[in-house]
Amino acid sequence: MCKILFFLMAVVATPCFSQTKTLWDGEANPANCNKAYGSVISGADAYDGNACFRAEPDQFHTSKIGFNCSNAWRADISGFNELRFYIKSNQNGQTTSIRFTTYFAQSNWVDLVPYIQSGGGISTDYKEVRIPLNVLKKQGYDLSSIEYLEFATTTVNQLFFFVDNIQVVDLQSPNLMLQPVSDQVLKIRISERFDTTGCYKVRNYGLKSQTDPDYQVLRNPVKVGRHHQVAALLSPSGAPIVDYELFLIVNEPVKIGSVYNLTVNDIKDLSGNAAHLDTTFTFNDTEIYGNVKANQVGYLPAGPKLGKLGNFLGDAWFMPVDTVNTPVFQVRNESDQIVFSGTSQFLKADSTFSGELVFDLDFSDFNTPGTYYLYVEGYGRSETFVIADDVYDNLYKQTARALYYQRTGKLDGPYAENWQRGALPATTAEIHASHASSSLNNASDFPVGTNIPMTSGWLDAGDYGRYVPTAASALFILFTAHELYPQKFPDDYYNIPESGNNIPDILDEIKYETDWLKQMQAPDGGVYFRVTPATWSTGLPEEELNALYVSEKTTQSTALFAAAMAVASRNFKKYLPDYANNCLSLAKKAWAFLQQHPETSPVVNVPGISAGPYPDPIDLDNRAWAAAELYKTTGEQPYHTAFLDYYAQIPHQFHATMSWSQHTFKAAWAYATTKFPVDNVLVTEFKAKLNEEVLMNYNKRTMDIHAYHGAYHPFKGYVGYGTFGMAQSYAFDYIMFSFLLSKPELLDLAKIQLDIPLGNNPLSKTMITGFGKNSPKPLYIGPRLKTSLRRPFPAFRCLARLLRS
Secondary structure, X not given: OEEEOOOOOOOOOOEOOOOOEEEEOOOOOHHHOOEEOEEEEEOOXXXXXXEEEEEOOOOOOOEEXXXXXXXXXXXXXXXXXXXXXXXXXXXXXXXXXXXXXXXXXXXXXXXXXXXXXXXXXXXXXXXEEEEEHHHOOEOOXXXXXXXXXXXXXXXXXXXXXXXXXEEEEOOOOOOEEEEEEEOOEEEEEEOOOEXXXXXXXXXXXXXXXXXXXXXXXXXXXXXEEEEEEEEEXXXXXXXXXXXXXXXXXXXXXXXXOXXXXXXXXXEXXXXXXXXXXXXXXXXXXXXXXXXXXXXXXXXXXXXXXXXXXXXXXXXXXXXXXXXXOOOEEEEEEOXXXXXXEEXXXXXXXXXXXXXXXXXXXXXXXXXXXXXXXXEEOOOEEOOOEEEOOOOOHXXXXXXXHHHHHOEOOOEOHHHHOOOOEOOOOOOEEEEOHXXXXXXXXXXXXXXXXXEEEOOOOEOOOOXXXXXXXXXXXXXXXXXXXXXXXXXXXXXXXXXXXXXXXXXXXXXHHHHHHHHHHHOOEOOOOOEEOEEEEOOOOOOOHHHOOOOEEEOOEEHHHHHHHHHHHHHHHHHHXXXXXXXXXXXXXXXXXXXXXXXXXXXXXXXXXXXXXXXXXXXXXXXXXXXXXXXXXXXXHHOOHHXXXXXXXXXXOOOOOOOOOOOOOOOHHHHHHHHHOOOOOOOHHHHHHXXXXXXXXXXXXXXXXXXXXXXXXXXXXXXXXXXXXXXXXXXXXXHHHXXXXXXXXXXXXXXXXXXXXXXXXXXXXXXXXXXXXXXXXOOOOOOOOOOOXXXXXXXXXXXXXXXXXXXXX
C-alpha cells in the first residue's frame, strides 16, 4: 500500500495496442504479401494452416516478408513484450538474425540462437522463437510502426528458412493510476486497453476512510463510467497514444484534507493479465485541473472575462454539478488570496459537443492587472492567466512570425532561433505535360518541359506545395488587417530578415508571398493553379530533391491573382511605389486575360500529381472580387461596370468570409469599403444581410448553441484542417463587422472568440503552440522540423493584437 496526496504515479504515454496480435500467418491474401528474396508457399512446409514464408537470402541480399496482407502494415507493437514465431531450415544447425523495418527506421539486428525455446540452432524441424521486444528496440525507433520482418544475409548456398505464425504477445499486467476529478468523482487511468466485461461492477471498487464519517464503512461507487481518447501521436511513426480511463462516481462528496483508502479489483487487459490497486490518498482539490477552464494567456482589463466549469465522464456523461444551487467561484492571485468571487451560471447540458453540464464563470467586473487563477471548491482550479493591457502582444508577434517559419527559403539562426532548417532546393519549376491539353494553352505559353523561376512563397499547411487559391485568401486577411489598423503593424518587430527597413514587418512578410505569386503568371496574363512536387513530401524542405511541377492555368486562379495583386498595390504604394505599380500592372494583365476567356475553367485534375486539389467549379464570384478590388484601387469605371455585372449573377450570401473557394463576401467587402462612388442599394443590402443574417447566425452559433461561446466546425464528426481555426476566423469577422457596421460592441465578441483556442474549451488545451500551460506538441505541420525538436515553433493565425483596447 502506498500513500499519496493526489496522484498515485506519473502518467505514462500508452500506445493503443497491447494484446496478443498476429502479425503474419500466411492464411490471408498470401499472393498480395509484399516480400523480397523469399516466397509465400503452401503445403506441408507450413507449421499449421496452409501457408508459410520461405526466406531465401544470399550473401548480398536480405530476405523480408511484409505485413500488408495481414492487417498489420505499419502496426504499432511498441506496447507488446515479446515476439514469437516458428522457424525451420532446409539445412540443420543453421542460424540467422532478424530485424523489423519501416519506412523511416530499422530495429536492432537480433541473433535467433539465444531465443530458440528448445535450444540449439535452427534445424529441419520447426522450433519456437521468443524474443523480448526490448532487444529489438533502439533509440529513435520504439517499434510503433512496422512494415517488414527482415532476415540477414548468409554465405551458405541454397539456404532457406521457413517461418510461420509471427505474433507479438503482451505478458505484463496494466498499471492503474488514481487521479481525483472532483469531490464526487475518482478517475482510474489504465495503461493499456482493457477487458470491459467486469469494469462496470461497482463491487469491484471500494472507498473507506478513518477521518471522514461518511466513509468509515466501506462504500462502493454508485456508477462507473468508461472513456478512452487519443491523447497524442508518437513521433515519428504517427501511432496514436490512447488514454484509457474509468470514472468512479460516489454519492457522498469526499472532504478536503481527509484520508481515504481506495481498492480496485479485477481489471484485466485483453490478454487476461490482471491488475489490482490498493492505495491511500488525501483529497486536495487545489491540485485538480481540467474542470475549471480559463483563457490560459489572459484577458484585457476592460474586456469580457469568462471561465467555464464542467467535465465529461465518458459513457457516464456529465460530471455531477448542482444546476440549481450553482457553485460559487473565486478569482485568486499568486498568493492564493481571494480577490473576486461570484456565482456560476448554469448554461446547458451540452450533450452534442462537450458532453458536459456547462457553467459560466463571469468575472468581467474584475479588472485589476495581475496574475490569477479561478477556483471552485470541490472541483479544483484553472491554469493561471494574466490580466493586462499588453496580454496579447507576444501572442500577436509570434502568430505573425509563424508565416516566417512557412517560408520556402532557408531559416537562419537569429531569426529562426531553435528551429533552423534549409531551403527547398528547387528554385525553378517545370511546366507540366498537362498544359498541352488545356483549353487555355496558346502559342505564347512556355512549352511543356520549360523550367521557369520559382522562388519565395509560403509552404502549404501539410505539404510543400504553393497554391494560388489559399494564397489569395490568406493575403485578403492580412491586407485587410493592415488597411483597417495600419498603426498596429510597426517595422522592426517580428525579428525577420527584413526588419528595420522602414517598411512594416507585416508587409515585408506578405511581400515574400507576393514575390512568389508574381511568378505564377503566364506570358498571356493567365495564372497557374499551383506548383508542387509530383508526390507528397516526407522529409525536411532541404530533403525534397524532386522536381517541382507547375499545374495548368485556370480562370479561377487568374481572377484570384488579379484581386490579390490589386490589394497588394494599394498596401505597398506608400512604401514601395514601383513594386506597387508592378502589382497593379500584373493585376490588369490578369483581368485582360479573363475578358478574353469568359468561360469557367474545369477543375484541375492532373494524373501523376499528388497535391491539394482545391476544386472550385464556379469562377463568377472570383471575377466579382477581382473587379471590386481593381475598382477600389483605381476607381476606373470599366471595373465598376464589370463588378455590377458579375455581382448580379451570383447569390448574395456572405457566411463564407475566409473561404478559399467562395469569394462573394470578399467582393462585397471591397466594394463597400472603397472611397469611389458605389451603388448604395448594394452596399445597404450587404450591411443589412450582415446584420440580419450573418450576425444573427454567428450569435446563435457562438452564444446560444455552443455552450463555450465559441465558433465550432459545423460537422461535429470532422476533425481535420481548420477544425480549431473557426474561432479565430469568427474573431476577425467580428472585427470587420464592427468597422463596417459601426458597432464597437462586436469587439467584445471577437475577444470572447479568442478564449476558445487559448484554453477555455472542453479539453482545457490551447490550440496555439507555445502559449498557455497545455499547448499541443508534437504538432502535425508536415515534416518541417527535425524529429529531435519535440517542441513545435510558435504558430497561430489569429491577429490578436487587433483586439487591444
